[in-house]
Amino acid sequence: MFFESDAVEMVARLMALSARTAPKAKGSDVIKTMIVTGTELEQLAGAMREYGEKHDVGFFIRDAGNVAASDACFLVGSLFADAVGLDCGGCGYATCAEMLDAQRELTPPATPFRGPNCIVRMADLGIAVGSAAKTASLHNVDNRVMYSAGVGALSLGWLEGCGVAYGIPLRAAGKDIFFDRTR
Numbered sequence: 001m002f003f004e005s006d007a008v009e010m011v012a013r014l015m016a017l018s019a020r021t022a023p024k025a026k027g028s029d030v031i032k033t034m035i036v037t038g039t040e041l042e043q044l045a046g047a048m049r050e051y052g053e054k055h056d057v058g059f060f061i062r063d064a065g066n067v068a069a070s071d072a073c074f075l076v077g078s079l080f081a082d083a084v085g086l087d088c089g090g091c092g093y094a095t096c097a098e099m100l101d102a103q104r105e106l107t108p109p110a111t112p113f114r115g116p117n118c119i120v121r122m123a124d125l126g127i128a129v130g131s132a133a134k135t136a137s138l139h140n141v142d143n144r145v146m147y148s149a150g151v152g153a154l155s156l157g158w159l160e161g162c163g164v165a166y167g168i169p170l171r172a173a174g175k176d177i178f179f180d181r182t183r
Contacts, residue, residue, distance in 0.1 A: 066144070136170055
């Protein structure tokens with residue numbers, strides 16, 4: 001028997017394909033993906049709740065409820081120790097070498113995401129996120145891009161080597177759980 005949740009997992013795999021094949025600067029891929037289902041969804045929701053309670057950030061707790069009620073969550077991140085090599089200054093440093101040196105000098109981060117990051121790589125991540133969300137939408141799977149889910153995934157040590165990540169929880173139901181949200 002084929003259930004909606006099986007279809008959602010198939011769409012999540014198509015989202016991974018969309019993120020992987022999304023255009024990236026210089027044609028080099030620094031994107032990592034992961035699909036979370038079953039008990040891992042509650043693990044992710046728990047990490048989000050914990051962060052929200054610790055830092056008094058209510059939307060993390062609200063989003064954790066959405067993730068827990070989802071059929072799957074697609075995670076996508078960008079590798080941290082990378083620069084395109086254009087010396088564009090978009091990261092706040094004059095050269096890519098200076099930015100990479102600043103990354104190496106950092107102690108463990110006190111913030112949810114690690115930085116500084118190559119601005120071109122962050123654009124690559126944004127394009128991958130948009131491509132994945134578009135794929136979910138094309139297949140009529142309710143979804144929402146969540147910063148909070150990315151923070152939760154990184155706090156769990158998922159997407160190893162990534163400094164920035166986003167999550168896109170997915171749900172197939174009669175009503176979009178990501179639409180009427182409070183807090």
